[in-house]
Amino acid sequence: MAHDCIIEAQGLVKTYPGADRPAVAGIDLRIKKGAFYGVLGPNGAGKTTTLSICSGLMRPDSGLLDIAGLDIRKDLTEIKGIIGLVPQETAVYPTLTARENLLYFGAMQGLSGDRLKTRVDYCLDVARLTPLADKRVETFSGGLKRRLSLVAGLIHEPKILFLDEPTVGIDPQSRLFIYESLKKMNSSGMTIVYTSHYMEEVETLCAEISIIDRGVIIAEGRVDDMVIRHSGSVIEVRLNAPPPEALRQKVSALPHVSGALFDAKTFTVKSAKPQQTIGDIMRLMEESNLNILSLCHGGLSLEKLFISLTGAKLRE
Ligand SMILES: Nc1ncnc2c1ncn2[C@@H]1O[C@H](COP(=O)(O)OP(=O)(O)OP(=O)(O)O)[C@@H](O)[C@H]1O
Ligand SMILES: [Mg+2]
Known part of the structure; x- marks a missing residue:
């Protein structure tokens, strides 16, 4: 030991x-x-x-x-x-x-x-x-x-x-x-x-x-290292309306995306090439006439990190 x-x-x-x-x-x-x-x-x-x-x-x-x-x-x-x-x-x-x-x-x-x-x-x-x-x-x-x-x-x-x-x-x-x-x-x-x-x-x-x-x-x-290490790969997007099912599928199927989690008007995407994925998401939203209210890349809280790693939400 x-x-x-x-x-x-x-x-x-x-x-x-x-x-x-x-x-x-x-x-x-x-x-x-x-x-x-x-x-x-x-x-x-x-x-x-x-x-x-x-x-x-x-x-x-x-x-x-x-x-x-x-x-x-x-x-x-x-x-x-x-x-x-x-x-x-x-x-x-x-x-x-x-x-x-x-x-x-x-x-x-x-x-x-x-x-x-x-x-x-x-x-x-x-x-x-x-x-x-x-x-x-x-x-x-x-x-x-x-x-x-x-x-x-x-x-x-x-x-x-x-x-x-x-x-x-x-x-x-x-x-x-x-x-x-x-x-x-x-x-x-x-x-x-x-x-x-x-x-x-x-x-x-x-x-x-x-x-x-x-x-x-x-x-x-x-904790600090972990948030820094993983947060670079996660993108969080807030929309003006809930994305329809077809759009959810398109987001999940984007190249380099290894996971997407949807929650009403917000979704979180994990990508191996976040810069490219951000461009792809902007394009998809424009095609679907949805407005992006905010788009965050990095600066994850531990809570977001947990969700992006486990695909699970917290209880309560
Ligand atoms: N006594 C048991 N007999 C059979 N299966 C069990 C038993 N205790 C736990 N499990 C199963 O083992 C897995 C792990 O359970 P565990 O209680 O260790 O999880 P946990 O992380 O503590 O969950 P929670 O946050 O709900 O307390 C679960 O799938 C659970 O259903
Ligand atoms: Mg327990």
């Missing part, structure tokens, strides 16, 4: 029983110690499966996984002690209080006595749940449950924290609160692996990301 990597995965493959294609189809990951790493992908891309494998919840059918110099096949117990997982579905017990939940998760991680009590108090404080510590979780809002679920993953002071879409369905305040807490933990040395489909949060939180689709990584690296 490269000395600066805390997570190194090679060729991870996982097919669920009865599935016709692998959920994870050969994923390699190299995540540096202390990184705030993002994993992006549309629904069903394989984010949760990848995280489940990397956090030792699920065994891959094949592939190698090295976490902090430990081999997942041999050192699972030790690995579980240094990683924390905040799952996509909040896994807290509704009939227990916040404190009881944390006591339970702490005990499951092998904590006891004063150390357990100190950690529970610390986690309640981090989640700003101290005043609600002895209320049953079923009385909590979605955002409060998320905050509790987040600190439940932290109870044993893991070196690496995996978070699976931790801010879905919560109000902006709790979301901001989660960002700030994670940034703090990251700057004090915790490695964070964060899956999301919110582009803005990944752009602000993570310096490095992987974009996965259909179980494989389709782009990987520093």
Whole structure:
């Protein structure tokens, strides 16, 4: 393992029983110690499966996984002690209080006595749940449950924290609160692996990301580099009216165009020769009596990049 990597995965493959294609189809990951790493992908891309494998919840059918110099096949117990997982579905017990939940998760991680009590108090404080510590979780809002679920993953002071879409369905305040807490933990040395489909949060939180689709990584690296590297090939066109089907087909069939995505009056085209494609698009629109309101080439946001690479829109 490269000395600066805390997570190194090679060729991870996982097919669920009865599935016709692998959920994870050969994923390699190299995540540096202390990184705030993002994993992006549309629904069903394989984010949760990848995280489940990397956090030792699920065994891959094949592939190698090295976490902090430990081999997942041999050192699972030790690995579980240094990683924390905040799952996509909040896994807290509704009939227990916040404190009881944390006591339970702490005990499951092998904590006891004063150390357990100190950690529970610390986690309640981090989640700003101290005043609600002895209320049953079923009385909590979605955002409060998320905050509790987040600190439940932290109870044993893991070196690496995996978070699976931790801010879905919560109000902006709790979301901001989660960002700030994670940034703090990251700057004090915790490695964070964060899956999301919110582009803005990944752009602000993570310096490095992987974009996965259909179980494989389709782009990987520093966010800035990636946007620069890929945006040169993408053209976005806004029209005064929705393009008719025949025109959509003509656009998709233009030379050098490898993908086109239409959305009402806007479409995005990926081209190996963007200058030529821009000319072709202008000509097609003129022939069809459609007006171009704007035409952008380059300067892509991560969101546009994601769409152009995966052909998928974001959720919500
Ligand atoms: N327990 C399971 N049994 C069978 N198939 C599964 C199971 N879990 C996931 N899958 C399938 O595996 C693929 C990858 O799923 P996964 O949950 O890893 O994707 P994801 O990127 O986390 O999606 P989402 O954004 O919806 O959470 C999907 O096609 C999904 O239907
Ligand atoms: Mg998922």
